[in-house]
Amino acid sequence: MSSLYFDNILQSERIRKRATGSDLLGNGAEVAVYPETETEVAKILNAANERDLKVAVTGGGSKLGFGGLRKSYDLVVSLKNLKGIVEHRTGDLTLTARAGTPIRELTKKLAEHRQMLPLDPRWPEKATLGGVIASNDTGPKRLYYGAPRDVVIGLRVVYPDGRVIRTGGKVVKNVAGYDMNKLFVGSMGTLGVITEVTVKLRPLPPYESLALAVFREGREEAVQSFVNTLQRSHLEPVTLEYLNPLLTQRLAGPNRYALAVAFEGGKTAVEEQLNRIQKILPEGADLEVFREKEAKSWWDEWSRLPFNETASSEANSAEVAVKIGTHSSDAVAVVSQATELTAGRKVEALAHGGTGHGISRAYVRGDEEDVLDYLTQLRAFAEERRGYLVADHMVYPLRKRFDAWGTRMVHLPLMKGIKEAIDPKRTLNDQRFVGGL
Amino acid sequence: MFRKKKQRVDPLIQHLMAVVGEKNVLYRREDLVAYECDGFTLCRGEARAVVFPANTEEVAAVVRLLNRENIPFIARGAGTGLSGGATPLGGEVIVSLVKMKKLLQVDFENRIAVVQPGYVNLKLTQSIAGEGYYYAPDPSSQSACTIGGNVAENAGGAHCLKYGVTTNHILGAEVVLPDGKVIRLGEDGIPDLPGYDLLGLLTGSEGTLGIITEITVRILKTPEAKQTILAYFDDVEEGSQAVSDIISAGIVPAALEMMDQTAIEAVESANFPVGHPLDVQALLLIEVDGIAAEVREQAKEIVEVCRRRNVREVKVARDEKEAAAWWANRKTGFGAMGAISPDYLVQDGVIPRSTLPEVLKKIREISQDTGLRIANIFHAGDGNLHPLILFDERKPGEKERALEAGSRCLKVCADVGGSITGEHGVGIEKKEEMRFIFTDEEIEAQLRIRDVFNSKNLLNPDKLFPKPGRCAEVKKEIKERKLAEV
Numbered sequence: 035m036s037s038l039y040f041d042n043i044l045q046s047e048r049i050r051k052r053a054t055g056s057d058l059l060g061n062g063a064e065v066a067v068y069p070e071t072e073t074e075v076a077k078i079l080n081a082a083n084e085r086d087l088k089v090a091v092t093g094g095g096s097k098l099g100f101g102g103l104r105k106s107y108d109l110v111v112s113l114k115n116l117k118g119i120v121e122h123r124t125g126d127l128t129l130t131a132r133a134g135t136p137i138r139e140l141t142k143k144l145a146e147h148r149q150m151l152p153l154d155p156r157w158p159e160k161a162t163l164g165g166v167i168a169s170n171d172t173g174p175k176r177l178y179y180g181a182p183r184d185v186v187i188g189l190r191v192v193y194p195d196g197r198v199i200r201t202g203g204k205v206v207k208n209v210a211g212y213d214m215n216k217l218f219v220g221s222m223g224t225l226g227v228i229t230e231v232t233v234k235l236r237p238l239p240p241y242e243s244l245a246l247a248v249f250r251e252g253r254e255e256a257v258q259s260f261v262n263t264l265q266r267s268h269l270e271p272v273t274l275e276y277l278n279p280l281l282t283q284r285l286a287g288p289n290r291y292a293l294a295v296a297f298e299g300g301k302t303a304v305e306e307q308l309n310r311i312q313k314i315l316p317e318g319a320d321l322e323v324f325r326e327k328e329a330k331s332w333w334d335e336w337s338r339l340p341f342n343e344t345a346s347s348e349a350n351s352a353e354v355a356v357k358i359g360t361h362s363s364d365a366v367a368v369v370s371q372a373t374e375l376t377a378g379r380k381v382e383a384l385a386h387g388g389t390g391h392g393i394s395r396a397y398v399r400g401d402e403e404d405v406l407d408y409l410t411q412l413r414a415f416a417e418e419r420r421g422y423l424v425a426d427h428m429v430y431p432l433r434k435r436f437d438a439w440g441t442r443m444v445h446l447p448l449m450k451g452i453k454e455a456i457d458p459k460r461t462l463n464d465q466r467f468v469g470g471l
Numbered sequence: 472m473f474r475k476k477k478q479r480v481d482p483l484i485q486h487l488m489a490v491v492g493e494k495n496v497l498y499r500r501e502d503l504v505a506y507e508c509d510g511f512t513l514c515r516g517e518a519r520a521v522v523f524p525a526n527t528e529e530v531a532a533v534v535r536l537l538n539r540e541n542i543p544f545i546a547r548g549a550g551t552g553l554s555g556g557a558t559p560l561g562g563e564v565i566v567s568l569v570k571m572k573k574l575l576q577v578d579f580e581n582r583i584a585v586v587q588p589g590y591v592n593l594k595l596t597q598s599i600a601g602e603g604y605y606y607a608p609d610p611s612s613q614s615a616c617t618i619g620g621n622v623a624e625n626a627g628g629a630h631c632l633k634y635g636v637t638t639n640h641i642l643g644a645e646v647v648l649p650d651g652k653v654i655r656l657g658e659d660g661i662p663d664l665p666g667y668d669l670l671g672l673l674t675g676s677e678g679t680l681g682i683i684t685e686i687t688v689r690i691l692k693t694p695e696a697k698q699t700i701l702a703y704f705d706d707v708e709e710g711s712q713a714v715s716d717i718i719s720a721g722i723v724p725a726a727l728e729m730m731d732q733t734a735i736e737a738v739e740s741a742n743f744p745v746g747h748p749l750d751v752q753a754l755l756l757i758e759v760d761g762i763a764a765e766v767r768e769q770a771k772e773i774v775e776v777c778r779r780r781n782v783r784e785v786k787v788a789r790d791e792k793e794a795a796a797w798w799a800n801r802k803t804g805f806g807a808m809g810a811i812s813p814d815y816l817v818q819d820g821v822i823p824r825s826t827l828p829e830v831l832k833k834i835r836e837i838s839q840d841t842g843l844r845i846a847n848i849f850h851a852g853d854g855n856l857h858p859l860i861l862f863d864e865r866k867p868g869e870k871e872r873a874l875e876a877g878s879r880c881l882k883v884c885a886d887v888g889g890s891i892t893g894e895h896g897v898g899i900e901k902k903e904e905m906r907f908i909f910t911d912e913e914i915e916a917q918l919r920i921r922d923v924f925n926s927k928n929l930l931n932p933d934k935l936f937p938k939p940g941r942c943a944e945v946k947k948e949i950k951e952r953k954l955a956e957v
């Protein structure tokens with residue numbers, strides 16, 4: 035593939051050869067381009083589309099190991115340089131920013147106005163707004179604040195042929211036409227290149243705390259019953275995340291199962307809730323409380339848990355991150371299972387589960403064959419409960435052996451119809467998504 | 472119309488009867504009158520028949536039949552829609568979901584409920600309130616409208632500011648596609664099933680992508696405490712400044728509603744007066760909910776904010792009864808227009824909250840230009856404005872002027888960066904106004920999506936999108952058609 039095609043669109047210093055991706059993670063190309071404007075993105079896609087090139091799209095590059103059955107593409111379009119805030123309407127609690135803006139940059143800016151982006155994705159320093167939206171990445175706080183689909187109110191998207199389409203708008207409530215935002219949120223860049231995102235903001239809570247209930251024994255029924263008590267109470271937790279022993283330990287706690295219950299809001303309300311949780315704490319559990327800065331740094335540490343770089347180069351070893359979706363009432367069981375399945379295998383796993391929202395995650399490391407076997411078992415466990423397992427970080431050779439997406443999915447014929455309607459030449463992120471989309 | 476004419480029963484009717492039973496098909500002209508329009512009464516058309524399926528299989532069988540015969544059809548819930556979504560344009564078969572009205576399942580542990588599409592919105596909250604739960608989206612029409620209709624319109628309500636609109640509460644659906652295939656979207660409350668968010672796309676598609684036959688919704692725990700605050704302002708601008716100040720103070724109220732003087736006059740003349748002064752320019756009705764300690768603090772802070780904005784009077788509801796009276800007064804606001812005007816047209820624009828004073832000024836100008844009074848009811852917290860245009864259908868030309876005034880209000884909203892509809896949908900009414908906010912290419916992109924689901928365009932045809940073609944010509948055509956219809 036020659037980079038010459040793009041010479042008349044971009045200055046040569048923004049075209050790099052063999053620049054992105056690692057061969058192990060895949061989703062790279064010999065040539066990468068770094069457009070700085072939407073117009074450039076449009077011209078590049080238009081040129082690529084006309085020449086039947088296959089294009090991979092990246093943001094900060096934190097998700098190169100997330101799906102994809104192609105080792106390489108003809109071209110990588112990186113949104114890294116398409117960044118910055120376009121408009122922050124403080125009075126309207128809305129923000130428009132370019133897709134390549136790192137999340138951390140946004141949260142910092144917003145904090146100056148005592149506002150926040152109500153998303154807590156992984157690796158906020160590296161992950162970009164567009165990437166988080168396209169991959170629908172969420173953290174434990176989605177329990178209270180919602181997921182990207184609840185936060186995005188408008189997008190600018192470059193279609194595979196270079197057309198620019200706006201979806202939604204800039205106001206927080208809007209039902210004009212189809213809610214096209216939804217198509218692009220979580221579509222893994224297979225339908226269009228998101229260049230600009232408008233989101234709803236929230237006031238930054240003036241105070242926060244984290245109550246870590248550490249269970250001396252992690253008996254599932256006891257934990258579940260405590261979760262149910264919390265859910266039936268009037269407490270308004272921001273997270274109800276269940277951690278396996280290895281993870282609790284990694285976050286400077288004991289080697290025990292634990293439930294991370296965060297409260298955010300006015301100081302009175304937060305302290306009041308901490309009091310109440312103390313009172314309903316079950317036998318056999320100890321409460322450790324973090325406030326303000328301590329709580330913040332706990333979550334910072336949390337956001338850096340996942341693997342996102344090239345896996346260790348040791349032969350026969352593997353690092354895989356998985357996302358498991360089930361009914362929230364199955365999350366405790368999923369975390370136990372993710373822990374117990376390590377027994378007898380050369381595998382270790384950090385695992386946590388949203389007992390109020392149903393998304394669990396595990397970070398698995400160990401002997402390659404054992405890891406694959408572990409994943410197969412864990413997927414079966416989730417599917418028995420009508421859930422699913424998706425591997426969202428795994429090296430390319432393993433993706434060939436273990437279907438990153440699995441077979442549980444939204445209605446495939448309609449999804450294919452949509453892909454065909456928007457990207458008939460399969461220009462964008464070909465085979466990156468579920469069902470070969 | 473009622474003349475008995477020997478009717479030869481249309482074979483289609485017989486086929487439909489074979490599917491759903493004789494009693495569940497309406498086809499006589501006199502029976503079809505009630506289905507000539509929905510809550511947007513300015514446009515009417517005649518359906519070919521109305522069928523009342525009892526379950527998904529019957530819906531699918533009806534749809535397969537209609538698809539085979541190439542007969543257009545429309546899903547209908549309670550018919551309270553305000554943009555003409557359920558109104559036939561002529562010759563469609565209406566598939567009414569009102570007989571599918573069961574609550575199928577409630578799972579408190581996972582906080583989900585499964586309902587049939589014809590289940591009435593308010594009934595859900597009523598049947599789970601005893602356990603301390605509720606369903607958040609609360610359109611003012613909630614005692615009549617169906618959850619199926621809510622999903623189709625992505626309905627909002629006064630309490631959607633803090634908790635989000637319908638789309639934020641829908642977790643799964645069973646859908647009969649326009650060719651009669653039955654599919655499930657979302658796995659009954661399991662989040663983020665891999666794939667495109669078709670459920671999100673379906674929500675708010677105004678019955679043009681499929682007929683929803685079962686819905687899984689999120690239910691919420693009733694908050695511990697609630698306080699309702701009422702504030703009267705002599706100056707609209709001070710009122711809207713107060714709205715901004717509340718938001719900037721970091722408070723996310725459950726509801727933040729505004730009414731202007733004309734709206735107050737109407738609600739005070741109607742069935743649920745509560746003694747609002749008639750000479751204030753605006754009132755704010757605010758509700759905060761959550762942990763008791765925090766709610767008390769926030770209510771105090773809101774009262775302070777209003778005082779700083781020269782409020783004439785501000786009070787916190789003494790008890791639930793008083794709060795309920797204030798809410799009944801507000802929630803019947805549209806209908807109350809009937810007390811001060813023979814006819815009214817509800818509009819539904821959205822604006823960035825901060826542009827409210829400017830927008831209200833422009834709406835006053837439209838009122839002056841057209842000689843029609845315009846009342847404003849406003850979900851102020853999320854910028855969703857309902858101008859209510861008062862007119863008298865009997866006076867020649869007034870209906871046309873009302874339609875024109877409505878369209879101009881939407882233009883004003885679009886011009887300040889807003890939208891032409893926040894919760895009532897495009898339907899028939901705002902098709903042409905879609906061009907205020909979308910380019911031809913963007914509309915075309917949406918049509919391509921419709922074609923994926925509804926390739927023959929038999930399901931609710933000619934709604935939602937302006938007719939293709941050059942803009943000016945189409946506008947003229949629509950205008951002529953509107954005039955012919957009204």
Ligand SMILES: Cc1cc2nc3c(=O)[nH]c(=O)nc-3n(C[C@H](O)[C@H](O)[C@H](O)COP(=O)(O)OP(=O)(O)OC[C@H]3O[C@@H](n4cnc5c(N)ncnc54)[C@H](O)[C@@H]3O)c2cc1C
Pocket residue numbers: 509510545546547548549550551552553555556557568588609610611612615616617618619620621622623624625626627628629677678679681682683684805806894895931
């Ligand atoms: C007094 C009054 C106050 C109102 N207040 C509000 C408010 O506060 N907020 C708000 O959002 N709306 C409000 N509305 C508008 C209306 O109530 C909502 O749009 C409601 O969601 C319509 O529900 P319905 O059952 O009446 O649907 P219908 O009017 O019967 O249908 C509406 C649309 O949905 C489609 N549809 C219906 N059922 C299905 C189904 N099962 N599958 C697929 N498509 C279907 C129809 O084809 C049509 O396009 C109000 C209306 C009135 C009259």
